Amino acid sequence: MVERRTPISVSDAVEKVMSKKFEGAVEWVPISDCDGRFLAEDIVATHDVPHFNRAPYDGFALRSVDTAGASRENPFEFEVVEELGAGMVPQKPVKEDQAVRIMTGTQMPAECDAVIMLELTEEIKKDSRIYIRFKRPLKKGENVSFKGEDAKKGDVLVKKGSMINPGIKAVLATFGYDKVPVAKKPVIGVFATGSELLDVSEPIEPGKIRNSNSYMISAQIKRAGADVLYFGQLVDNLEVSLEAIRQALEKVDLLITTGGVSVGDYDLLPDIYDKLGAEVLFNKVGMRPGSVTTIASLENKILFGLSGNPSACYVGFELFVRPIVRTMLFSDKPHLQKVQAILGADFKKPNPFMRFVRTKITYKNGQLAVVPSGMDKSNIITSLAGSNSLTILPGGTRGFSEGDTVFALLLDDQEGSVWPW
Numbered sequence: 466m467v468e469r470r471t472p473i474s475v476s477d478a479v480e481k482v483m484s485k486k487f488e489g490a491v492e493w494v495p496i497s498d499c500d501g502r503f504l505a506e507d508i509v510a511t512h513d514v515p516h517f518n519r520a521p522y523d524g525f526a527l528r529s530v531d532t533a534g535a536s537r538e539n540p541f542e543f544e545v546v547e548e549l550g551a552g553m554v555p556q557k558p559v560k561e562d563q564a565v566r567i568m569t570g571t572q573m574p575a576e577c578d579a580v581i582m583l584e585l586t587e588e589i590k591k592d593s594r595i596y597i598r599f600k601r602p603l604k605k606g607e608n609v610s611f612k613g614e615d616a617k618k619g620d621v622l623v624k625k626g627s628m629i630n631p632g633i634k635a636v637l638a639t640f641g642y643d644k645v646p647v648a649k650k651p652v653i654g655v656f657a658t659g660s661e662l663l664d665v666s667e668p669i670e671p672g673k674i675r676n677s678n679s680y681m682i683s684a685q686i687k688r689a690g691a692d693v694l695y696f697g698q699l700v701d702n703l704e705v706s707l708e709a710i711r712q713a714l715e716k717v718d719l720l721i722t723t724g725g726v727s728v729g730d731y732d733l734l735p736d737i738y739d740k741l742g743a744e745v746l747f748n749k750v751g752m753r754p755g756s757v758t759t760i761a762s763l764e765n766k767i768l769f770g771l772s773g774n775p776s777a778c779y780v781g782f783e784l785f786v787r788p789i790v791r792t793m794l795f796s797d798k799p800h801l802q803k804v805q806a807i808l809g810a811d812f813k814k815p816n817p818f819m820r821f822v823r824t825k826i827t828y829k830n831g832q833l834a835v836v837p838s839g840m841d842k843s844n845i846i847t848s849l850a851g852s853n854s855l856t857i858l859p860g861g862t863r864g865f866s867e868g869d870t871v872f873a874l875l876l877d878d879q880e881g882s883v884w885p886w
């Protein structure tokens with residue numbers, strides 16, 4: 466008698482996995498190596514930026530009060546008493562009707578509150594002194610980049626859990642982070658299972674296929690921000706597989722297997738969970754693809770039994786493994802970002818289960834639009850290649866039509882979503 470499994474809803478399944486609390490750890494890496502890593506602390510401004518008033522243009526710093534009344538008909542002449550380049554600090558006090566030649570980025574003399582651009586002045590030499598002539602008044606604060614205008618000491622500038630991008634790196638350098646606190650990358654073990662599997666380097670032969678899932682999952686693990694520990698392919702032998710999985714579990718927090726979770730004679734994972742004494746959280750989810758996704762916990766570890774079918778395996782990873790990884794990377798939005806989009810093609814297949822259709826999302830007439838990126842069966846590989854989103858089609862309907870409003874999960878996004886989506 467074949468085992469009958471009771472499916473649980475996708476949201477119950479996600480919640481069961483997320484109820485297993487995983488915490489991240491911190492490590493410090495040189496700033497030059499922090500690209501793409503996830504911040505382990507909020508970045509707080511430790512000083513004002515800029516930390517002094519400065520000139521945003523090459524020109525002349527002066528006291529705006531002295532410029533009142535300057536006009537084309539009545540040009541003013543001020544003596545230039547000092548010349549300052551960026552990095553220099555003013556040495557002389559600036560008095561009434563005096564100016565200082567100043568370059569972009571230079572600290573303003575304390576007495577000055579405006580800068581007139583070089584192009585608006587004419588230089589005159591008289592009695593070996595230099596003067597500028599200009600024909601307009603300046604307002605207080607005109608052309609001054611003020612202390613603290615970019616950031617004020619104490620401002621929280623970047624939240625913990627953010628993926629470090631070039632802009633965040635600029636902020637880190639501004640505040641002197643030669644070493645950056647980042648989340649340690651969780652290490653995730655991967656096994657492919659199935660006696661039909663050939664390695665990528667082997668020629669195809671009758672009845673066998675190349676193992677594509679372990680390469681796909683490894684790439685998903687890296688995209689999520691973790692490291693892969695690949696343990697290889699397991700043939701369908703219970704004792705060998707059990708021992709390999711038992712040993713691997715000692716080296717990782719999370720272990721992914723692909724294949725062998727359904728009800729076939731060689732689907733060994735259910736037995737393996739049993740023999741390990743792992744608690745199966747669920748072994749059937751009301752979703753397509755990936756209904757056979759099985760997740761078990763053993764002590765403080767999680768075993769993700771993803772489907773062998775490539776698209777089912779892919780979806781299972783994004784829904785259940787990614788949020789755990791992102792939680793360990795300190796994200797408070799660990800789930801895939803959900804957006805609203807217009808369905809760009811009919812999707813008439815009815816299904817009692819919630820569907821996650823591999824789709825390509827693009828902008829069309831100012832709106833997000835999704836179209837399937839290929840065939841929608843769980844054993845299909847090629848539709849994954851062009852997919853940048855999973856479109857959620859709720860179950861229990863007669864299908865969907867072009868123009869319907871739907872929700873899609875973004876696969877390449879770094880922003881994420883809180884739960885529930």
Ligand SMILES: Nc1nc2c(c(=O)[nH]1)N[C@H]1C(S)=C(S)[C@@H](COP(=O)(O)OP(=O)(O)OC[C@H]3O[C@@H](n4cnc5c(N)ncnc54)[C@H](O)[C@@H]3O)O[C@H]1N2
Binds near residue numbers: 724774
């Ligand atoms: N009687 C039933 N049969 C099946 C059911 C069911 O409920 N009752 N569920 C079907 C669904 S849905 C799925 S999904 C699959 C899941 O199967 P398994 O997770 O047990 O995976 P396998 O049987 O090992 O393999 C399925 C399929 O995927 C290929 N595969 C496996 N590993 C890889 C890999 N590393 N790279 C590429 N392709 C891989 C494998 O050759 C099979 O074709 O079960 C249905 N059956």
Ligand code: MOO
Binds near residue numbers: 753754756758774843
């Ligand atoms: O679990 Mo299967 O992928 O639903 O087709």
Ligand SMILES: [Mg+2]
Binds near residue numbers: 724727729731773
């Ligand atoms: Mg099977």
